[in-house]
Amino acid sequence: MIMGKQGSQTSRKGRDEQLSYRRIVAKVGTNVLTAGTDRLELEVMSALVGQVARLQKGGAAVLVVTSGAIAAGRHRLGVTRDRKEMPFRQMLAAVGQSDLMQAYQELFAWHDITIAQTLLTRRDLADRQGYLNARNTLLGLLELGVVPIINENDVVAVEEIEGARIGDNDNLSALVANLVDADLLVLLTDQAGLYTADPRRDAGARLVPRVKQIDAEIERLAGDTRGRGVGGMVTKLQAAKLALAGGADVVIADGREPNVLVRLTGGEGIGTLFPTNVDRMESRKRWMVAGLSLKGSIAVDAGAAKALRDQGRSLLPAGVSGVKGRFQRGDAVAITDGDGQRIACGIANYSAEEILRIRGVRSDRIETVLGHHYGGEVVHRDNLVVL
Numbered sequence: 001m002i003m004g005k006q007g008s009q010t011s012r013k014g015r016d017e018q019l020s021y022r023r024i025v026a027k028v029g030t031n032v033l034t035a036g037t038d039r040l041e042l043e044v045m046s047a048l049v050g051q052v053a054r055l056q057k058g059g060a061a062v063l064v065v066t067s068g069a070i071a072a073g074r075h076r077l078g079v080t081r082d083r084k085e086m087p088f089r090q091m092l093a094a095v096g097q098s099d100l101m102q103a104y105q106e107l108f109a110w111h112d113i114t115i116a117q118t119l120l121t122r123r124d125l126a127d128r129q130g131y132l133n134a135r136n137t138l139l140g141l142l143e144l145g146v147v148p149i150i151n152e153n154d155v156v157a158v159e160e161i162e163g164a165r166i167g168d169n170d171n172l173s174a175l176v177a178n179l180v181d182a183d184l185l186v187l188l189t190d191q192a193g194l195y196t197a198d199p200r201r202d203a204g205a206r207l208v209p210r211v212k213q214i215d216a217e218i219e220r221l222a223g224d225t226r227g228r229g230v231g232g233m234v235t236k237l238q239a240a241k242l243a244l245a246g247g248a249d250v251v252i253a254d255g256r257e258p259n260v261l262v263r264l265t266g267g268e269g270i271g272t273l274f275p276t277n278v279d280r281m282e283s284r285k286r287w288m289v290a291g292l293s294l295k296g297s298i299a300v301d302a303g304a305a306k307a308l309r310d311q312g313r314s315l316l317p318a319g320v321s322g323v324k325g326r327f328q329r330g331d332a333v334a335i336t337d338g339d340g341q342r343i344a345c346g347i348a349n350y351s352a353e354e355i356l357r358i359r360g361v362r363s364d365r366i367e368t369v370l371g372h373h374y375g376g377e378v379v380h381r382d383n384l385v386v387l
Helices: 042-057 069-077 086-109 122-126 128-143 158-162 169-179 216-220 233-245 260-265 283-290 302-311 352-358 363-370
Strands: 023-028 061-066 115-120 147-152 184-189 249-254 272-274 296-300 320-325 332-336 342-347 384-386
Touching: 023 042, 023 169, 023 260, 042 061, 042 086, 042 260, 061 086, 061 128, 061 169, 069 086, 086 115, 086 147, 115 128, 122 128, 128 147, 128 169, 147 169, 169 184, 169 233, 184 233, 184 260, 216 233, 233 249, 249 260, 296 302, 302 342, 302 384, 320 352, 352 363
Parallel strands: 023 061, 023 184, 061 147, 115 147, 184 249, 296 332
Antiparallel strands: 249 272, 296 320, 332 342, 342 384
């Protein structure tokens, strides 16, 4: 759903006028860091680091999710041909990661700021204990005034190289935003934001300044991947959905815009704003929303989908139309509607096999069908998050 003129972004959280957001995750794409070239552009990086330093000195906490390791490795080795095979790209990442971090280290040192390299993989966050460990580490770094520089571990994470999920730093940045209870996620790219059409092909394309809801209309506006980066506008909308569900505002903006981070954090309207409409959720529900630990999915009929979305109800067996995957009682599962779209996630009270046996029946018949009873709900509303 597209909204009208953006104007000044007024924070829903009641912060002071000088700083609308206090904890910011800034994702910087490869096309921004290289300025469209085949190497890291230190002038661009210096400007971004200066903005982070300014925000930190103003009382904000900033985490940087960065791309650029593969591009840096390509330049270091003098590779001009863009080979796609996975081992080669992993090798580029291994070579380039040190150059990328050295650049950040030297630039932040000019501002007397310590950084911490943080490499994450899907496995780190899929496990509940691993999720909490990563959260505690990042929050501890922020308390010490350290700026975490975060990337997926390209050297070992096959998902990143092949483009699967987590698989791109857009979605990784949304996971990090949920992980640390961020107020704002900024996705810096080489476009001004989301457009009504591809501005490279349509001179009449207009910037969408504000999106109230990411619906089918908005998803149709997403373009294809461009340049050397992994994430296109499609992955940015995926990331926005995830961060919004966790309670953070999201902005897609041009990373080349002067002082873009400082201006956005102060509430200025730049790029495309996606304001969240949910309150902060507890850490356990954030972990479920992340979707990295989902063991399967439960399909529901239209009536159950409406009850979940609009009425805050539990999922009952009568509304279940199908089950995918092999999961056990207590596993995290996705809940999908008739179109296969994920509308919620939660903790299953019954295994996949048991749910197949009780789907469509009344709750008071569960024990008759199964011979045991774990409650009248397939997923209780206290263990469910609607997306």
